Amino acid sequence: MSNLYGEFNQKIDYVFKVVLIGDSAVGKSQLLARFARNEFSLDSKATIGVEFQTRTLTIDHKTIKAQIWDTAGQERYRAVTSAYYRGAVGALLVYDMTKRQSFDHVTRWLEELRGHADKNIVIMLIGNKSDLGTLRAVPTEDAKEFAQRENLFFMETSALEATNVETAFLTVLTEIYRIISKKALVANEEPEAGGNSSLLKGTKIVVPGQEPPSGTKSSCCMSSS
Numbered sequence: 001m002s003n004l005y006g007e008f009n010q011k012i013d014y015v016f017k018v019v020l021i022g023d024s025a026v027g028k029s030q031l032l033a034r035f036a037r038n039e040f041s042l043d044s045k046a047t048i049g050v051e052f053q054t055r056t057l058t059i060d061h062k063t064i065k066a067q068i069w070d071t072a073g074q075e076r077y078r079a080v081t082s083a084y085y086r087g088a089v090g091a092l093l094v095y096d097m098t099k100r101q102s103f104d105h106v107t108r109w110l111e112e113l114r115g116h117a118d119k120n121i122v123i124m125l126i127g128n129k130s131d132l133g134t135l136r137a138v139p140t141e142d143a144k145e146f147a148q149r150e151n152l153f154f155m156e157t158s159a160l161e162a163t164n165v166e167t168a169f170l171t172v173l174t175e176i177y178r179i180i181s182k183k184a185l186v187a188n189e190e191p192e193a194g195g196n197s198s199l200l201k202g203t204k205i206v207v208p209g210q211e212p213p214s215g216t217k218s219s220c221c222m223s224s225s
Contacts, residue, residue, distance in 0.1 A: 010056070014065070016066055018068050018088065018089070018173070019068075019085060019117075020094060022102065022106070026094045026096040026102050028094050031094065036053040040159055069088070088117050089120075090124075092169070093109055093110060093113070097128065097136055098135040103138040122175045124153035125147045125154045127155070129159075131161045
């Protein structure tokens with residue numbers, strides 16, 4: 001059976017892996033829950049290790065499966081780094097606009113991301129918790145200037161109120177599609193590049209010129225749901 005078909009035998013044209021990065025407690029998991037399931041929990045627990053969720057949507061008449069990966073921001077889980085970034089074509093770099101320190105750490109997260117990911121990865125800087133405007137510790141202008149300097153998209157969001165969450169993810173996914181449809185995403189030339197599919201739960205990213213060899217088998221230890 002083809003592994004590019006969704007749950008209802010819907011043909012999937014592309015699978016885009018997008019990673020969420022940023023300090024712990026900035027709201028990464030809440031953004032993911034809001035986008036993937038339109039849910040928000042006030043009782044959210046810290047993410048341990050790595051988890052991901054998917055959502056299928058249509059962009060330019062193509063069926064896109066967005067696979068959004070979420071990881072703990074705590075240092076003790078940083079060992080997952082290289083596997084986490086491998087095959088990612090988009091990233092949301094999240095800080096909490098009420099915590100200046102989480103914004104100050106954005107530079108370090110960006111360096112790590114660029115050190116491990118494809119150089120054409122689409123990155124959006126996210127200032128989350130915009131519903132807490134009276135507690136703002138990061139002026140919008142500071143974040144805008146940083147985003148312009150680093151050539152990032154930028155948006156302020158509220159997972160609680162669902163403000164700009166859909167727009168942020170769709171902006172990143174649409175830009176990824178625009179790049180890939182122009183065949184501008186450079187293939188990763190590392191010898192184990194075909195291993196990207198092993199982290200994608202039995203699916204593969206279909207990038208022109210970057211498809212794994214036909215004999216590549218998925219070696220992922222995760223069970224399909």
